[in-house]
Amino acid sequence: MHHITINKSVNVLLFLFLFFASLYFARPFLEPFALAAVIAMLLLPLSKNMEKRGVNRALAALLSLFVLLLAISGIIALLIWQISDIASDFNEMKRKVLEIIHNVQGYLNIKFGITEAEQKKFLDSTQSSGSGGVTRMLSNTMTVLIDLILVLVYIFIFIYFRHHLKRFVLKLVAPAQIPKTEKIIHDSTQVSYKYLSGLTMMIVILWILYGIGFSLVGINNALFFAILCGVLEIIPFVGNLTGTSITLLMAITQGGGGGMIVGVLLTYFFVQFVQTYIIEPLVVGAEVNINPLFTIIALVVGELLWGIVGLILAIPLLGMFKIVCDNIEILKPYGFLIGEEKRKRTEIAHKIKTVFKKSSA
Numbered sequence: 001m002h003h004i005t006i007n008k009s010v011n012v013l014l015f016l017f018l019f020f021a022s023l024y025f026a027r028p029f030l031e032p033f034a035l036a037a038v039i040a041m042l043l044l045p046l047s048k049n050m051e052k053r054g055v056n057r058a059l060a061a062l063l064s065l066f067v068l069l070l071a072i073s074g075i076i077a078l079l080i081w082q083i084s085d086i087a088s089d090f091n092e093m094k095r096k097v098l099e100i101i102h103n104v105q106g107y108l109n110i111k112f113g114i115t116e117a118e119q120k121k122f123l124d125s126t127q128s129s130g131s132g133g134v135t136r137m138l139s140n141t142m143t144v145l146i147d148l149i150l151v152l153v154y155i156f157i158f159i160y161f162r163h164h165l166k167r168f169v170l171k172l173v174a175p176a177q178i179p180k181t182e183k184i185i186h187d188s189t190q191v192s193y194k195y196l197s198g199l200t201m202m203i204v205i206l207w208i209l210y211g212i213g214f215s216l217v218g219i220n221n222a223l224f225f226a227i228l229c230g231v232l233e234i235i236p237f238v239g240n241l242t243g244t245s246i247t248l249l250m251a252i253t254q255g256g257g258g259g260m261i262v263g264v265l266l267t268y269f270f271v272q273f274v275q276t277y278i279i280e281p282l283v284v285g286a287e288v289n290i291n292p293l294f295t296i297i298a299l300v301v302g303e304l305l306w307g308i309v310g311l312i313l314a315i316p317l318l319g320m321f322k323i324v325c326d327n328i329e330i331l332k333p334y335g336f337l338i339g340e341e342k343r344k345r346t347e348i349a350h351k352i353k354t355v356f357k358k359s360s361a
Contacts, residue, residue, distance in 0.1 A: 023305050031309045032147045036154030041192040061159040184327045188320040206230040213267030235311045244268045291340035
């Protein structure tokens, strides 16, 4: 009996090892494929809407892609516009950064006895190891462009051939399992759409909140840092901390004193409070009902396997996997493990919803 149990455990571990190894080594193929699949689920309702109005499916798919590119181009244009303003103050920022570096070098010299010459030698050796930086940058740029084209092509294919792909999946299961399989496909698509669309709306709200907060604090180019903090929210936990850290660094380089630093931190904590207790329950909701432990595990594993793309896709993909587990009897314990117990809705969010319902009645 123990021998059978050990064999089963070894088989499970071997399967997990081969599964994650496959994800890692197949990264060049799977990254754009998975990213396109998730984005296609976000664009699918828009494409279906146009098809209902008599638009050809191919044209509807192309128009959905155009809307996506337009939104991304708008965000990039805003960032470039703000960066051009930041560039005008670049010399002052450069002077401040050099001053900070000089102070740090002095501190290291006094506290640890590391002379500035030794520190410079170490930095020079680090930089010399990156002599092929330009070549790598060009190579990485080409890879990103190729992946971008692949993602767009995959999105079009997923939207245009969605019925064909769905029929293929249904042909793989027994006739008795077709209703359950259709439910899994539908629920997975809905979860991805609701999560991503809610996340998009939340990012826009965060732009406004961060923009107002940073402007009141007195951060130069507040709109840029508001957009940056909002966009980085795509990466849970890590993104908002990174954006706020960059904003703090820029506040220091802009000559901001303790008041400005405290103001940035207060803005961050206020926005996090509003996001956690009001925006997320109202806008995003509990569509991806995953407990914090597995959220962190998914982010760590996603980053290890696929880098930034893995961080972005970790939560929606894990949410889809949970739906599969919840609908297959043998996997239900794993769905329970990944998920979190249903809690009563946040009182603040519930009261706001009630106010909106009364005002619209």
